[in-house]
Amino acid sequence: MAEALEEIIDLSLLDPILAKYGAEKGAVIPVLQQTQEIYGYLPKEVLQAVARGMSVPLSQIYGVVTFYSQFYLTRRGKHIIRQCDGTACHVRGAARIVQTMEDELGIPAGETTPDYKYTYEVVYCLGSCGLAPVAVIDDDVVGHLVPERMVQIVRDLDAPAEEG
Ligand code: FES
Numbered sequence: 001m002a003e004a005l006e007e008i009i010d011l012s013l014l015d016p017i018l019a020k021y022g023a024e025k026g027a028v029i030p031v032l033q034q035t036q037e038i039y040g041y042l043p044k045e046v047l048q049a050v051a052r053g054m055s056v057p058l059s060q061i062y063g064v065v066t067f068y069s070q071f072y073l074t075r076r077g078k079h080i081i082r083q084c085d086g087t088a089c090h091v092r093g094a095a096r097i098v099q100t101m102e103d104e105l106g107i108p109a110g111e112t113t114p115d116y117k118y119t120y121e122v123v124y125c126l127g128s129c130g131l132a133p134v135a136v137i138d139d140d141v142v143g144h145l146v147p148e149r150m151v152q153i154v155r156d157l158d159a160p161a162e163e164g
Contacts, residue, residue, distance in 0.1 A: 007075065011049050013038050018053035025056060028064050032071060041072040077112045077119035079157050082136045083150075086125035089133040093146070097133060098122055100147035104154065117158065 017034050021027040031050060036042055042065055051058040065071040083101065085094040098109055105113055105120055112119040128134045131143025137153060 007043075009039065009043055009045055011046065014046065014049055014053065018050070022053045022055075025054065028054065028056060028061065029068075032061070032064060036071060041075050043075070044073075075112065075116060078117050079138055079154070080119045080121070080136075081138075081154065082121045082123050082126065083109070084124070084126045084128075084132070084134045085122050086129070088125075088129035092132045094133040097135075097145055097147050097150050101150060101154070104151050118154065 014035060017031055017038075021031045028050075031054065032042065035046060035050060039046055047061050047065065048058060050056075051061045065073060081101070083094065083098055085098060101120055102108055105118055107113055107118075107120060109120055109122045126134050126136055126141070128141055128143060131141070133145045134141060134143045135145060135150065136142070137157070142150075142153060
């Protein structure tokens with residue numbers, strides 16, 4: 001199994017955001033959204049820098065981050081795979097896909113691989129029940145899945161593009 005990778009966090013990437021919004025106390029949410037776009041999640045030291053840069057108490061920043069499900073406090077994978085196991089997907093075999101993917105990735109659903117390549121989540125309706133079973137892989141909706149196809153799609157995510 002791959003080892004967890006040490007992450008180097010460059011706080012200077014925050015500078016343009018804080019320069020633009022730092023003086024606007026009401027701009028905490030857009031600042032956090034843009035910050036998360038840069039880092040992929042909201043590391044503790046980044047939140048401390050945001051609090052300092054905006055002169056807002058850190059507790060208030062944490063309050064916002066924990067209130068909204070769009071914000072993540074832990075590092076996520078390079079690829080985000082959201083597998084639906086809602087009713088329509090479940091009756092069409094989603095549970096078998098989940099089991100297969102847990103074996104393939106070596107992690108339980110809801111976690112990120114130690115090499116931070118994949119985050120595998122289970123959700124309960126992606127609004128595309130007609131395509132069941134469905135997953136969203138990065139930003140692509142993929143329907144009518146079977147376990148073997150799902151494994152192949154995920155293996156191909158990091159495969160070099162074919163020449164031609
Ligand atoms: S139940 Fe899976 S998309 Fe609706």
